[in-house]
Amino acid sequence: MDQLLHHLNHLGFTEMESKIMVELARQGSASGYEVAKRLGVSRSNVYSTLQRLSQRGFLRCSAGEPAKYSVLKPEEMTRMISGQMRASLDYVQSSMPQHEPEKPVFYNIEGDKNVFDNLSRELADAKHEIVVDIWREEAELLQDHLKRAEDRGVRLLWSCDGGEGMLDQPAPWPGLPLYGNGSGRKFSIVVDRRWCMLGMRGESCATQAVVTEHPVMTGLLLNHFAQELVLYELEQDMGEELESRYGRRFGQLSARYWSVSAGGDQG
Known part of the structure; x- marks a missing residue:
């Protein structure tokens, strides 16, 4: 568990985002209230994090009251992360200002x-x-x-x-x-x-x-x-x-x- 959280942090997810995604992956789907209760954290923090992850495309939100959230399958998630990182790396490589290192005289x-x-x-x-x-x-x-x-x-x-x-x-x-x-x-x-x-x-x-x-x-x-x-x-x-x-x-x-x-x- 700690190792998984560590790697999710390394990929750019906050500690709260990582814990919520692992919890949803374990349970299948849950409301914000259920996630907050299982993690023992405030509902306001959970709701804002769920909304942010959903906007980024890592969570699916079902219609109805209360709304239920589920995380993408691991292969879908890693494919999305890989694509985003590749796009960022390509952009940095093409857009970063270049300056030839000065050689000693x-x-x-x-x-x-x-x-x-x-x-x-x-x-x-x-x-x-x-x-x-x-x-x-x-x-x-x-x-x-x-x-x-x-x-x-x-x-x-x-x-x-x-x-x-x-x-x-x-x-x-x-x-x-x-x-x-x-x-x-x-x-x-x-x-x-x-x-x-x-x-x-x-x-x-x-x-x-x-x-x-x-x-x-x-x-x-x-x-x-x-x-x-x-x-x-x-x-x-x-x-x-x-x-x-x-x-x-x-x-x-x-x-x-x-x-x-x-x-x-x-x-």
């Missing part, structure tokens, strides 16, 4: 699986362009994802260090050295000029990445990528002249502005 991802799962989802959703600056080891892991994106018409721009270029294209000139003690391979990916990942991976360091849609970071990565490709094109066109003036791979030129000491400090 920058967030970190750690671990090979987490990084590549996150990256593969973005590559699969790419619609216009993917810019990739990556090492050969990571390029092999992403090659299928990039090929599928290219096959569906996404523009693919890439730079691959540490070996020949993938997809039968030449590898651009590698970028300038980065500061820090980490011995991992740095990589960056920009998708549709709105989402980017900047990370590091290697045998001697944990795989980790920073993800953001901040336009400043996206712009910086795109500018860096463009500069690398411009320098690569210059090297292809003016290789001997550039090498004679600045050294192979622009080592002499870059050394004027960048140097990495054993401790990672700028020289």
